[in-house]
Amino acid sequence: MPAGSEYLLIPGLPLLAFLLVAAFGLRPQDERAAPVPIIAALCGSLYLSLRALAHVAAAGPQEFSFPWLYVGTVQLDIGVLVDNLSALMMAVVSLVSLLVQIYSIGYMKGEIGYGRYFAYMSLFSGSMLALVISDNIVQTYIFWELVGICSYLLIGFWYRRPSAAAAAKKAFVVTRFGDLGFLTAVLLLSSFGLGIFGFTDLAHAAEQGALSKGLITAVCLLLFCGAMGKSAQFPLHIWLPDAMEGPTPVSALIHAATMVAAGVYLVARTYFLFALAPAALLVVAIIGCLTLFLAATMAVAENDIKRVMAYSTISQLGYMMMALGVGGYTAGVFHLTTHAFFKALLFLTAGSVIHALHTNDMWRMGGLGKRMPITSITCLVGALALAGLPPLAGFWSKDEILSAAWYSQLPGHWVFFALALATVFLTAFYMFRLWFLTFTGGERSEEARHAHESPWVMAAPLVILAALAAVAGGMKVSVPGSGEGFGELIRFGDEHEAVSRLAMALSIGAALAGIALAWAAYRANLVSPAAFNARLPRLYRLLKNAWYLNRAWELFAIRVVIAGSVLFAWFDRHVVDGMVNGVAWLCGAGSQQLRRLQTGQVQLYALVIALGIIAALIAVLGGAAHGLTFIGGGR
Amino acid sequence: MNWVTAVPLQAYLTLSAALFAIGLLGVLVRRNAIAVLLGVELMLNAANINFVAFWRYGSSANMEGQVFAVIVMTLAAAEAAIALAIILNVYRRFKTVNVDQINLMKG
Numbered sequence: 001m002p003a004g005s006e007y008l009l010i011p012g013l014p015l016l017a018f019l020l021v022a023a024f025g026l027r028p029q030d031e032r033a034a035p036v037p038i039i040a041a042l043c044g045s046l047y048l049s050l051r052a053l054a055h056v057a058a059a060g061p062q063e064f065s066f067p068w069l070y071v072g073t074v075q076l077d078i079g080v081l082v083d084n085l086s087a088l089m090m091a092v093v094s095l096v097s098l099l100v101q102i103y104s105i106g107y108m109k110g111e112i113g114y115g116r117y118f119a120y121m122s123l124f125s126g127s128m129l130a131l132v133i134s135d136n137i138v139q140t141y142i143f144w145e146l147v148g149i150c151s152y153l154l155i156g157f158w159y160r161r162p163s164a165a166a167a168a169k170k171a172f173v174v175t176r177f178g179d180l181g182f183l184t185a186v187l188l189l190s191s192f193g194l195g196i197f198g199f200t201d202l203a204h205a206a207e208q209g210a211l212s213k214g215l216i217t218a219v220c221l222l223l224f225c226g227a228m229g230k231s232a233q234f235p236l237h238i239w240l241p242d243a244m245e246g247p248t249p250v251s252a253l254i255h256a257a258t259m260v261a262a263g264v265y266l267v268a269r270t271y272f273l274f275a276l277a278p279a280a281l282l283v284v285a286i287i288g289c290l291t292l293f294l295a296a297t298m299a300v301a302e303n304d305i306k307r308v309m310a311y312s313t314i315s316q317l318g319y320m321m322m323a324l325g326v327g328g329y330t331a332g333v334f335h336l337t338t339h340a341f342f343k344a345l346l347f348l349t350a351g352s353v354i355h356a357l358h359t360n361d362m363w364r365m366g367g368l369g370k371r372m373p374i375t376s377i378t379c380l381v382g383a384l385a386l387a388g389l390p391p392l393a394g395f396w397s398k399d400e401i402l403s404a405a406w407y408s409q410l411p412g413h414w415v416f417f418a419l420a421l422a423t424v425f426l427t428a429f430y431m432f433r434l435w436f437l438t439f440t441g442g443e444r445s446e447e448a449r450h451a452h453e454s455p456w457v458m459a460a461p462l463v464i465l466a467a468l469a470a471v472a473g474g475m476k477v478s479v480p481g482s483g484e485g486f487g488e489l490i491r492f493g494d495e496h497e498a499v500s501r502l503a504m505a506l507s508i509g510a511a512l513a514g515i516a517l518a519w520a521a522y523r524a525n526l527v528s529p530a531a532f533n534a535r536l537p538r539l540y541r542l543l544k545n546a547w548y549l550n551r552a553w554e555l556f557a558i559r560v561v562i563a564g565s566v567l568f569a570w571f572d573r574h575v576v577d578g579m580v581n582g583v584a585w586l587c588g589a590g591s592q593q594l595r596r597l598q599t600g601q602v603q604l605y606a607l608v609i610a611l612g613i614i615a616a617l618i619a620v621l622g623g624a625a626h627g628l629t630f631i632g633g634g635r
Numbered sequence: 636m637n638w639v640t641a642v643p644l645q646a647y648l649t650l651s652a653a654l655f656a657i658g659l660l661g662v663l664v665r666r667n668a669i670a671v672l673l674g675v676e677l678m679l680n681a682a683n684i685n686f687v688a689f690w691r692y693g694s695s696a697n698m699e700g701q702v703f704a705v706i707v708m709t710l711a712a713a714e715a716a717i718a719l720a721i722i723l724n725v726y727r728r729f730k731t732v733n734v735d736q737i738n739l740m741k742g
Contacts, residue, residue: 598740598741599738599741600737600738600739600740600741601734601735601738602734602737603662603663603664603671603734603735606662606663607663610659610663
């Protein structure tokens, strides 16, 4: 077995499962077996990635690559880079994938396209793992697009529903906006950047100053464009709430735990470049901070249980981005890891509720705690973890982010800290609003009165994820498989590790206040949300409509894009087509003139021939004096 | 030096050129297809005179000039036969042998 092939198997197994299911598992009579290969493959991937994590934690990064293509002087490689970051990420991806697939067996039971669903899901898992393990930026881009297409296919899984088809298209087009930046970054690197793409080589080149400052900044900003699209950062976040049209396990896996984190992963992967471009880092921090705050305010006024979680995901991704931006590399990646567990958990509990009630509207739920105890308790664990209460996972990672903002060297880091802290309050509020509305109080609909707990195949992953969400904070001390603490395992340079006690206390206080307010408003009815909305109708409408950003994009699309298109259409019709048609017209008109020469008069032709011969004779003999003397003089 | 060589080469060439010019003029200006054919024959014979004259005044003792003249005569006979056949068919089709009026190939 060649070196590194063990690592290739990590993405390879799910991709093989995809081929297997796509080839044999799509017919209705074969569909029942479709989950088997993918679950087996993901078990293998999980085992191999944990082994890889233990190996690289002890032996350092492993890289294997072989040349793939030569384009001019540029050489493209295919390879794997397994270091602490990618090994950890692979473990998270394969673990969450595995649990979500098991859950899907129950959730998708009886759906049309059951086999197709598992084929797409295994393609996604394989592509995501391959994205993580890529050792160069071109390969990353390839799999980046593959996970994008999987996201498109799965959002539009119920493609007969027009809203699902539209949401899939929207997700595809909006992320494509960002991907354009990513592609441009790759092209910039190939034309101005020595033609090296490998992350290790790039890190070397950047360290030795072989890349100019301007190039690094430009590449970083463009890469961040791609990350903004994928990780749903403001203002490209608008696709993620709509992506909730897909099946809920899809949202849990792709739109909460893994694919949307790919943008954060990309920034973390190329952090050696960002570290040399302070301007780009500042942009990352500002965008992240705006996103985390705006998305949290949008979640507050949302009534669709899945969309609340979608906004929450956007907000948490904003936390991760901001952490990377303010220099908290460890904090950002730590939050990515813990968030993957508790957000996947929350989505799966939402799926469990939707599975039982067949509605997404929280106002048609209520009192489900009695009927669905497992879902209710696991959701509570997830909500507490998201709100950031100790000792659950979210507390430790969010606390590190707040500390990173607190101690950051960036100008205006107090603003970042203040907004992040305010968002802790908002997060706790919207999450417990969701929990109280869904699981406590009286039933507000007929469906809620007849709800049943989900089957064990769905409940078991919930329990496992809840346990993970509860204890994942322990990774701060020791990451399973490596025996090292998270901070030693995932670090960039010598990072400021201090944790501010004051920040910690403030964050716990804000979270408790948020929970208390949610309790007062939606459980104890001490304050009336309706009265609040009536008092501030404008604010309510603003939040309800998600700051009108969708409207703004529509206007942008209609005004700017359509106007631009009209301009380009004119250019195309008159200049581009004009040139083509002009050539044709010129030929036609010229021929009209030339055809007059063709008189049909034989004698005219003969005359032309004779004159031609005479002209040719004069031309040949004109200068040749001896020829003339021969004709004229005889011998 | 006999009586034949007393006539200089230029005389033959002048006669030949004149015949050729007359033939060409006939081809170009006469309307009657048969007259055009006659012009062509004149031009062929002008060439024949050249062949024979150059043979006679040339250094070579070979028979090429004469042989060529005979070949041209043969060709002229064949050409006349074919051309007359064509003219006959043209007459049947157009009821005229006036080449001005036969302009089906006008573009």
